[in-house]
Each structure stands twice: as structure tokens, then as C-alpha cells.
Amino acid sequence: MLFQLTNQPIETLISSSLHPHTGGIVTFEGRVRAINDDREVSSLEYEAYxxxxxxxxxxxxxxxxxxxxxxxxxxxxxxxxxxxxxxAVWIMSAAVHRKEAFAATEYIINAIKTSVPIWKKEHYSNGEAIWVRCDRCADEHNHTAKEVFSL
Amino acid sequence: MTTLQITYFAALRDTTGYAEETLTTEMATAKALFHELTAKYHWPFAETDIQVAINDRYQSTDTLLKEGDRIVFIPPVAGG
Incomplete structure (x- = not known):
């Protein structure tokens, strides 16, 4: 499977059965952080279509x-x-040389943030919970969610 | 009149209180249906915020609706 969804903890071990021409592997792990937009986050909830x-x-x-x-x-x-x-997300690109693997990995995370229908609800330590708007998260100059909305 | 299967996710499901409904509508396009549902459920989104999937593929909001279509309105995504 090239792209998977899972409700179980992600295992990040890379198989040793990669293409024999592989010389560089770039992995990206997106992890749940305890603070976002100066708010103390207690957990996150991801929902996919x-x-x-x-x-x-x-x-x-x-x-x-x-x-x-x-x-x-x-x-x-x-x-x-x-x-x-x-x-939250794990990405791997393998190439003969590292440069293309870095570029491909960054492309993949940006594209996931832009077009894959997955939503994120932030739960805060004060008990509130908000679906995060992340319209511009793929913009390299703006990695954080700037707008949030509450329902 | 067209009868559609509508599925709600995330913020939109919070406004409806349920994940799916069968809806019969006079609206011809996904865009018109979005406005009908916005009025019904008070969705806090502009037309330009929302994408639509018809039968599990992204489509233009100008797409004409057909009997039995599965419709999902997609608020701004936030994966990663």
C-alpha cells in the first residue's frame, strides 16, 4: 500500500527490502505537540473520509x-x-541520492495537507475542543494553523 | 426532485448531529445544495471554503446532481 490510514499506533521501522539502488532515505514524522497557537493541547482527534x-x-x-x-x-x-x-503522519521517500528524497518527502506532506480529506480536532487542557482550520498549512512560510473555528 | 445520500464528517457532522441522511431536494447542483444545507444547519462556511465529493471523488460544485448520488461536503482539510 502506497498510502494507508490506520487507527493503530504507526510503526516506523523501515523494511530492509528496499530497492537495491537506494542510497538515501528521508522520513518525516508529524507528531502531536502540546501547544498550538499558544494554547495548551491535551490531545488530538483525526477523522478521515x-x-x-x-x-x-x-x-x-x-x-x-x-x-x-x-x-x-x-x-x-x-x-x-x-x-x-x-x-500523526509518517512519510518515507527512498532515492539513489538524498536530494530527490528530501524534495519528494516535502512534496508529499504538503500535498497531504492540501488535498487529503482528513480533519483534526484539538482538545485543550481547559476542556474545550475545536476543529482546526488549516487552509494554509502547506504554505512553506506558514506552517501553523492561523484560523480556528468553534462549533 | 432528486434523492441523495449525504454523509457528514467532522465539523459538519457536529452541526447535523448525525453522520448520514437521505435527502430529497429540488436543487440541481452541488453548490445549490450546499446553500440549502447551510440555511438548514447554519454551517459556518463560505461557498469558497467548501469542496464537494460526489460518489467518493472530488467534483466541481457546479456538477449536476443525479438520483442516488452520494454527496460529501468537505470543509477545509487539516491532515498532517
Whole structure:
């Protein structure tokens, strides 16, 4: 599976059965942090629209395999309730040389943030919970959510 | 009149109180249906905030609705 959703803790061990030409592997782990926009976060809840999320995720990985000079790429995204420090998303790109693997991995995380239908509810230490708007999270100059809304 | 299966996720489900409903509507397009549902459920989103999936694929909000379509309105995503 090039792109997976899981409600279980993400295992980050990389198989030793990678393409024999692999010389550089770049992995990215997105983890749940205890603070966002100056608010103390106690946990996160991720919800996916599975049928479309899997389709879009596969499309992203397939595009990367075509457009970048890499040998393999994979991504896994968590769903469900996550604690501080848990891995929310894990991405791996393998290439002959590191430069393309770095570029492909960054492309994948930006594309996931832009087009894969997954939503994030932040639970705060004061008991409030808010669905986070992250419209511009893929913008390299603006990595944090700037707008939130409460229902 | 068109009968549709509508699924709600995340913030939109919080406004409806349920994840799915079967709805019969006179609206011809996904965009028109979005405005009908916004009025019904008081969604806090502009038309430009929302994308639509029809039968589990992104489509233009100008797409004409067909009998039995599965419709999902998608508020701004926040994965990663």
C-alpha cells in the first residue's frame, strides 16, 4: 500500500527490502505537540473520509513516483484519538541520492495537507475542543494553523 | 426532485448531529445544495471554503446532481 490510514499506533521501522539502488532515505514524522497557537493541547482527534482519502493519498504517491527521481515512497496517516507525542503522519521517500528524497518527502506532506480529506480536532487542557482550520498549512512560510473555528 | 445520500464528517457532522441522511431536494447542483444545507444547519462556511465529493471523488460544485448520488461536503482539510 502506497498510502494507508490506520487507527493503530504507526510503526516506523523501515523494511530492509528496499530497492537495491537506494542510497538515501528521508522520513518525516508529524507528531502531536502540546501547544498550538499558544494554547495548551491535551490531545488530538483525526477523522478521515476513508474512500476519498485513500484515493487522494494514492494519487499523491503515484504523482511523486512519476515526477521525482525516487525509487519508493509511502505514507501512513493516523485516525482516531492521539496523545501528545504520538505520530500523526509518517512519510518515507527512498532515492539513489538524498536530494530527490528530501524534495519528494516535502512534496508529499504538503500535498497531504492540501488535498487529503482528513480533519483534526484539538482538545485543550481547559476542556474545550475545536476543529482546526488549516487552509494554509502547506504554505512553506506558514506552517501553523492561523484560523480556528468553534462549533 | 432528486434523492441523495449525504454523509457528514467532522465539523459538519457536529452541526447535523448525525453522520448520514437521505435527502430529497429540488436543487440541481452541488453548490445549490450546499446553500440549502447551510440555511438548514447554519454551517459556518463560505461557498469558497467548501469542496464537494460526489460518489467518493472530488467534483466541481457546479456538477449536476443525479438520483442516488452520494454527496460529501468537505470543509477545509487539516491532515498532517
Amino acid at each position: 476513508p474512500e476519498l482519502a485513500l484515493h487522494e493519498g494514492h494519487t499523491i504517491i503515484s504523482e511523486v513516483l512519476e515526477q521525482f527521481d525516487i525509487l519508493e515512497a509511502r505514507a501512513i496517516h493516523r485516525t482516531g484519538h492521539l496523545a501528545i507525542g504520538d505520530i
